[in-house]
Amino acid sequence: MKKYLFIMMAFLLTVLVACSDDSASNDTDQNTDSEDSSESTEPKQGGNVNIPIVGDPIFNPWHPNAYAESNIVNRVLFQGLTKPGLDNLPAPSLAEDWTPSEDGLVWTFNLKEGVKWHDGVEFTADDVAFTFNDLVLNASLGSNGASNYKAVKEVVVVDPHTVEFHLDRPFASLPAYLAFNSEILPAHKFEGVENPWEYTEFNKEAPVGTGAFQFDTYTSGQSLTLKRFDDYHNGAANIETVTFKILPDVNTQIAQVLSNELDAFALEDTSSLKRLESADNLEIVTSDTTRYFWIATDLTNPLFQDVKVRQAMLHAIDRQAIIDSVLSGYGTIANSAITPDQEGYFKEDLPTYEYNVDKAKALLKEAGWEDTNGDGILDKDGKDFSFEFDIALQGDLEQMAVLVQQYLIEVGFDVKLNTLEWNAMIQKNIIERDFDMILNWWAYPTDPDVLAQYHSSNAGTGNNIPGYQNEELDALLEQGQSVGDPAERKEIYDQVQVHMAENLPYLYLWYPQALSVRSDRLQNVPDLHFGGTLHYINEWWVK
């Protein structure tokens, strides 16, 4: 009998779990009365919104350890000079308007008047000057995101409500960058603070911002509550409190959003999408973002220097199939670094490299690579085309890499996949520049200025990871930074995109779409990705 018992026990759990999973899809029927309640125009006051974050936040956007979880919170607590507009162009926030000088070397920002910090002190130009001159531009601090402002020499206070950004070289995308995790900090709270990163009374305990919500309570590892700031300069928010729950595990987040314990978050991977889509209380919102995945090959290695080899690689990879499986179809094939959300700049008709094994093989043959000895591996002058493919274990990267490897093997490359932890990957691939091929992604402020990842001066040390060096592209990117006129800029970035698509400094893979999960309790949330909607949290309300 013991044997029966044994088998029974082992499968009891299995069966329970497997069976009860089906029944789960029915029990969300409780609150389906949402359909008929038409969008009432009068925002309701009060209520609480629950948002998950994956770790303990740091209430300082410039702190070297301010990652995604901090960015989410800081967008609600603090404000930048600009914010991403509904059209993805920079919109006024703490600054009302801005103009560049003739030569593009000075930008003047007129600041909004009557803005109060959460402690009642008035916001002035000194706060902007402090944030930039003392934190961001202080090289010894290594502020998070400081490299975005390399062109800025200093910020000069003209009067309490006007500041000038003095630049070393023209920087047309300054307003767009200021909308991207560049919130302003209160100068008066940082007086006499020696090391702003160790100033925990502010960074961890009692932050003061200008945002629609102010700090209320925080329990490390558990939750953070912000409450409505009544003196908010755009009028107090509708919602009473915002609670950020610290939930490192995605499965817990999903369990909680299914049971109405969470209201909104960005869905990082699509593996549980089907379950979420079947829930009646949730809405899945998709949006384009300024992010693209790429493969970087070591361009100092002769193996990859021939553009035909790089083109052949793209022909060999069925990018659409990978988008359909790993991204559940939420993405489009990329041909350059300019993303489709930048409607004013994105160029549709670029040369593309469709999945075609024969074309790939033909291109490789033109480049001199062919399987002459019949071992299934390409060779040239008696040498096999073998290389290592390093991949960090982060999100979906490994799944993507496994698929890419398989496609490359099919046309005859000898690819060895080498998985690394994120930290080790940065050390080996980025700091030591020791790699043959890697797969990763870039996200950048919504502006076509991508000089940092492509300029020759950044090859080998900066963000130009493949080490691509091309004078023509360098010149175009520099021009793009100095020209302010949108039509003229568009012209330049059209050429940039054509250059990228033809010469493949990186192998462009896909533009992923951002997925946001949103409870149907939430009203008046703008049609942006989750991160963007937080800039408008004062307009949200709950049913």
Added chain:
Amino acid sequence: MLQFVIRRFGQSIVLVLIVTIITFFLMNLAPGGPSSMMRMDATEAEREAIAEQLGLNDPVIVRYGSWLINAFQGDLGLSLSSGQPVLDRIVERFPHTFNLAIWTVFFSVIIGIVLGIISAKNRNTWKDHLINFGSVIGLSVPSFWLAIMFILLFSVNLQWLPSSLVTGDSIWDTIKMYIMPVLILSTATLPTIVRFTRSSMLEVVSQNYVRTARAKGLKERTVVYSHALRNALIPVISIIGVLIPRMLSGTVIVESVFGWPGMGRLIVEAAQARDYNLVMGVTVVVTILVVLSNFIVDIIYSKVDPRVKNIG
């Protein structure tokens, strides 16, 4: 006794020192660095500025030396990832692990002893076999897998228990919150206690004085509870000392699955972020706690067990 205390104290200090040396050099000599330096888009200049600020440019020996001197004065330094004092971060996380551990010890000792006695009293009957079978299963299921299955079943499908730490209003909420983590953590400790109690009971029951008590015509119940049990439980105290480090290891998994903000999750986060000071801090504190609890267990043991007179 005093000599024993002094000697054990000396040994403990050496032990803690060795642990700090291993941990410190292991971390600092490995490639990579604190995660603030390991951003994809950080430039070389930014990385250097941060390394300089965090004081990572001195030789490892020098850094260990200054860490040790500060640690002896009770200063565990600042967390490299949040800038807070390490001790503060440990203090805010400690109660969660402590509560979890106390409840687990409490639960597994009580239930373990009861099951152990039932098992011993009904030796080789179906009750004994069932308890033994259950113990082996408890030792054999991967705890995190069981935890995830529990969450699927009890939190998601049945919605009886919360899947993570929630700030409950009533006592019942608090109890519900502890049920799953304590159960999972007990799978590592309960079986050992059951088995130990069982064999200890059997050994005592077969000994002369129990036979004498029985021969004197005392009731079976009296024999079991007043004579055998007391003597059988003494060795069980010693096993608790062994179970404490095992249980703390278990908290790493349980806290990660249940999103429990305790020391176990803290060290996982700290190790991933290469927060050297925080890893050192947690390791030292946990080691001291374990050594201390073993120490206490030993002293209690030597007090209650008449056979252990000249320990050490």
Added chain:
Amino acid sequence: MNQVAEAKQEIPASPKARSNGFFRRLAKNRMAFAAFLFLVVIHIVVFLGPLIWNVSPEKVDPINALAGWSLEHPMGTDDVGRDVLSRMLAGGQITLLVGFCSMFFTVLIGGIIGAAAGYFGGWIDTILMRFTEAMMSIPNFFLALVALTVLGKSPMMVILVIAFTSWMEIARVVYGETLKWKESEFVEASISMGSKSMRTLRKHVVPQIIPSIIVSSTLGIAWAILSESAISYLGLGIQPPTATWGNMLQGAQQYIWTSPILGILPGVAITLVVLAYNFLGDGLRDLLDPKYQKK
């Protein structure tokens, strides 16, 4: 101290007499015997199965990802369209090998330390056994975690970390047994006849303690397999794309809502194998160690 006292009372039996009718007696303990048969079957399936089911565990097929069971894929496919059955087999090979190798190193380290301490006695005993106790009393999972995070996660590293954190039990067992046999008459006799110490250790003491080593190592395999899956859960085990049951389980976590079967299969496999090793170990202990024999 207790063990020494016990050891003195017992009369050593020759190992031959013990192993006599070993299998017959194993068969009497039905649970252990069932576990033994199950393990034999599992090893045959996992190691020889791929000869019959020769689908590559690495062949991806994004179009058929997360498919349910079919004739082509009896256990369905995973997130990138790999055949789950072939991955279960390939993963099982690694998992069982990791279990076995970790056990090997555990026994090697624990055996040497325990035997040396027990045999040589004196200050060697003091140092080694104090060290063993110290290692037992620190939360070495914390250390293992740090070590794996910073030193990398090659299979060898995982095996060594498991071994370095679990040898202490075996050292204690071997220590106790060594003391017991060292003081037995015929070892004493062979020493008095001028035998060299290493030789005595190898020829007389080692064979006597083998039964307890067999028991400990059977239980050790179970422990190692569990440890591998636990560190895999934290992302610190053997890294994909190499499959192990532990990392398959870890990878399946994100599909718990949509394809729970991906997590259930490796979880059940680990549980059954560990359960079998534990039952076998318990059974062997009953058989080989008279102290634990049920009367």
